[in-house]
């Protein structure tokens with residue numbers, strides 16, 4: 001992402017906002033476990049970058065409690081409005097959402113933690129972003145990021161022609177311009193290059209099966225959001241995908257064979273700022 005809103009590969013439609021919410025239903029429990037392991041807790045003041053529809057900020061509001069504070073930043077004003085109204089509807093008054101590019105805002109420098117999910121992969125220079133974010137932390141403050149890695153694409157066990165086709169559609173060849181698809185496995189190196197202590201790491205993937213598993217819908221909606229970008233980048237023809245029937249075809253394929261679906265895995269990394277930089 002080069003900083004202009006229209007360059008965001010997944011688009012900015014209302015449907016994409018709903019996809020982010022569905023995504024959080026699947027990945028939220030993993031992110032909660034990750035933040036707890038990293039040490040996010042009561043009373044902390046946390047900066048969430050690339051807040052999107054606010055799911056991470058809402059989760060953090062619960063973890064830090066009424067004595068803590070969450071500041072969520074996103075450069076897309078529409079999605080920030082969604083995040084604000086969701087926080088209001090949930091009754092949280094310990095969250096503030098700010099619109100803008102995180103590096104251009106005048107943010108406090110005494111945060112206890114800076115965090116983000118699915119954000120470093122979209123940045124042209126994740127190392128310099130982490131270096132900058134460390135300046136927003138008190139000494140001893142936590143840097144915690146949760147990112148996918150498409151070296152492990154969505155997989156069905158046992159695989160089928162349809163599931164392998166979906167892998168080919170959703171994961172463009174390495175080197176294709178766009179997000180860093182291996183951000184998860186590059187977190188360690190990114191932290192170290194940013195001058196942070198070597199981070200602790202975690203890895204987890206959502207997995208499910210049966211007719212009610214949300215993964216079929218999630219994969220189909222993700223592909224729907226990616227179609228325009230994939231058309232440009234890889235020449236994918238939407239007619240070949242038949243997107244409106246994809247979730248049901250995938251469900252039928254998995255359920256009909258008592259198979260399971262593993263969604264893209266999440267790497268977590270956390271580390272603490274050790275000096276006053």
Ligand SMILES: C[S@@+](CC[C@H](N)C(=O)[O-])C[C@H]1O[C@@H](n2cnc3c(N)ncnc32)[C@H](O)[C@@H]1O
Pocket residue numbers: 001003008020024049050051052053054055056073074075076079100101102103116117118119122
């Ligand atoms: C994939 S979404 C992630 C949403 C959210 N973190 C979640 O886990 O649901 C990435 C978000 O980062 C925002 N973003 C990207 N670069 C940014 C920047 N430099 N400053 C602020 N927001 C940014 C985008 O507008 C987008 O809403």
